[in-house]
Amino acid sequence: MMLMQQTLILNASTEPLTFVPVKRALVLLLKEKAEIVETHVSKRIRTEKKEFPYPLVIRLVHYVEIPRRFRALVSNAVLFARDHHTCQYCGRHKHDLKKKERLTREHVKPISRGGVDTWENVTTACSTCNHKKSDKLPYEARMYPKTTPFEPRYIALVLLSESIDEKQRPYIEPFVKTAFRTCR
Ligand SMILES: [Zn+2]
CATH class of the missing domain: 1.10.30.50 (DNA Binding (I), subunit A)
Known part of the structure; x- marks a missing residue:
């Protein structure tokens, strides 16, 4: 059995937020809380009545704030x-x-x-x-750290541990570079 590819959710600001199971992404799309950004080239999602493109990246219609408790x-x-x-x-x-x-x-x-x-x-x-x-x-x-400590974003943690789809990568990497910035 093929592993279900997870869907990357972007905030309304296009900042990457998290990955969710594709069915959860479909619900957000059907409720018009999100819109499709990237779909899988060949994979489709079938329900009893309809067939949908497989969402790889979706974007929330409204901006959401990330609560403190979800931070690593x-x-x-x-x-x-x-x-x-x-x-x-x-x-x-x-x-x-x-x-x-x-x-x-x-x-x-x-x-x-x-x-x-x-x-x-x-x-x-x-x-x-x-x-x-x-x-x-x-x-x-007289010892100062070379980089100012900062909190890494959740998405950066995902990148450190899991493999992601090539179509999802461009939506994450610019933000990872920002998150892993050097500011001195
Ligand atoms: Zn040292």
């Missing part, structure tokens, strides 16, 4: 990917680390100093830099 929790796997597996202090890639060194989650404002475990306060640091910075604030240690 901090995890080292995504954090390191966000920071391109590179220590944000010394600039070394994980492949350049010495045998006993490793990448770690570093709190820019240390927990002991009132910092919190949020995307905006965590950065990737090699164990040596993390140890050196210790519980100091950036200006005390």
Whole structure:
């Protein structure tokens, strides 16, 4: 049996939001809450009475705000990917680390100093830099992360883990580049 291709939903602003099962996408289309952007070249959806083009990308008619609770929790796997597996202090890639060194989650404002475990306060640091910075604030240690920490978008997390259709990719990638931006 062939795997059902999921449908990519874009916000009214064309920003990619999430993937849903194709049947869910059809419901949104039939209720005119969304419109078709891309369809599969050959696949069709059949119901008892009708046949529909297979929606690969749809766009919501009205803009939706994304509630806080749908945002991703901090995890080292995504954090390191966000920071391109590179220590944000010394600039070394994980492949350049010495045998006993490793990448770690570093709190820019240390927990002991009132910092919190949020995307905006965590950065990737090699164990040596993390140890050196210790519980100091950036200006005390004179160590500033090369990129300003930010929260990765949900869609970026999907890209990190799952394969997507070639027709869906162009709708996601420009936003991933924005999300994974370097701003210093
Ligand atoms: Zn380092």
